[in-house]
Amino acid sequence: MTIDRLGWSPFFRDSFELFKRDGAYPARISRAYYNSFTIAGENGEENAVLTGKLRAECEANGDYPVTGDWAALTREQNTHAALVHGILPRRTKLSRKSPGKGFAEQVICANMDTVIIVGAFDLEWNPRRVERYLTLAWNSGAEPLVVLNKRDVRGDWEALLAETECAATGVNVLAVSAETGDGLDALERVIAPGKTAVFIGSSGGGKTTLLNRLSGGAAMATGEVHTKTSQGRHTTSTREMTILPNGGIVIDTPGLREIELWADESALGNSFADIVEIARGCRFSDCSHTNEPGCAVMAALEDGTVKRGHYENYIKQRREIRYLERLSDTNLMREDKEKWKKIGKLQREIEKRGKEGR
Template sequence: MNIKDYGWDEHFNREWNQRSAEGMFPGRIIADYGQMMRAVTDSGEILVNRPVKKMDNELQLAVGDWIALEHAEETQSVCVRAVLARKTKFSRAAAGIEVKEQIIAANVDTVFLIQSLNRDFNMKRLERYLIAAWESGAVPVIVLTKADCCDNVADKMASVYNTAPGVEVHAISCITGEGIDEIKKYFMHGKTVALLGSSGVGKSTLVNTLAGKELLKTQEIREDDSRGRHTTTHRELLLLPQGGLVLDTPGMRALSLWEADAGMEVLFGDIEELVKLCRFYDCQHQNEPGCAVRNALDTNKLEMSRWESWLKLQKELAHLEAKKEGKLRQKEKQWGKQIAKFQKEFYKGRV
């Protein structure tokens, strides 16, 4: 076993020199089972416990992370001591009421944003994935699966090019083999590709096709509503026989954005420039005079569907920001209470 096959490079070497101590050894998390995680090290694979949350500084770990491990005498097990600074991370807002980041994949070089050409095809969803992908620091590539089930591949490719100018798009089929050779170029020694998309689009099937053998379980989509069955239940990083790493993930029901500034800039930079040109600084872009947006819409310089996407995303992001701020204030309040309690006890002890 050589950790260089798993992506260890100069960046992590430097990180290691700063973050590690005598007795520690490096590992990369290759599977996440919740409480337990599997890591690969120079001397093989091991199971490690997810570290216990200390206060609020939760050490959030994700598949793809490089960690510093150590044999702990006290528990007779291997413990995670540190996580090395990530090169990239793909996140979303965790489901539930709490405002929390969920890291889906760490240290990924390329993200395949996967949709199937038959039933799953949806441009609005693709926009969301693109924003999160640009935000992650990894390079997005759009992969459209099940080309064998679609008779207007060219039309669909055209609408994707329109939504995602400058992003590479591939139509593939794991049944006929169409497009598979073209996507092999992303799987290079030590490089990681994450597969993201809804359940049933064929992520695990693609891993098996690339590996040339059945590494992962796959399952037919449901007949009644043509949705996937959520066959993959945990994230897993696999080393392909020909080299290169692939990270399979469970199908996502929704991708709620967590951070979006950089991603919005890439996808909607032109709209962000446009709104600055409106005559009124608080223009609502309804029917105010000198509204640059209305003008662009009327002259077909801006597509209505893109404008609607932008508006919807802006609203969602404003809501997210407000929730994040609320959480911050709540934390400050708790902190204030703790200080007050401490002061009270301190003075009580003195008098």
């Protein structure tokens, strides 16, 4: 197998020059298990580990190699084991905030061309959830695509498709069936030879079943979906790269229970392009679109141009992202803390005056 088939490009070739002088060779990480990895390259698939120096660097910055990364490797002299000396710069990366109360980025995978958001017509499909996935996808630097699976189980799938298309502004939405094969031709054209796509979505959407159909075999085990709750079992436990018969590459991921945003506000310009455009007409440049006079977004909400659910999701995501930005900037955190101290002091003074006036 040539590395070109794995997505090797001039971008990575230029980055690799520094390692090439040390006798390293390139390979792509197809599975990541913390300190040990499966790599794919011109020697086929093999296991690899990080060098002590690289492992220390990863522990220090909290950024470990992930599925889809390109690595520079050498051979250990005695055992000929593959050693990862470095990770090439990422062209794209899909990230979310790490689950829990901490503040850290969790990179899900890297160097994908397309982020495919997989849902299913038999689930309690919610277009608002698609908007959250789209914010992550746009922020990754890759092209998003929405795929709604299991159209064979819903007679009214065309109505749900139209509703999703309204929520996914400027993004292609495909209705497919992994069971019957309907609509898969269009999906295969997206995952072209040498191109990488990642499947993301809730458990039970049929990501792994879809991958099995595209790959022409049982790439991974699939789980049943509860008939009453439509909740699927997490049959994919790792992020794994699969090469399709047509030469395309797919990274399958476990179902995401939490979609913690890790993005900057510019990503909302794609997920909520209609609202961002309308906001240009607001009287104030720093309008929060909640209660200011002359707010064009509130006016559009009142006349029905913008749907309430769409608007509320925009406001929620905007607040989340701004909160992340405050956490990441210690100066903003300090200013925010001082502002609330002043507000608290003023509130206490007002309460004191009120008591004195009684």
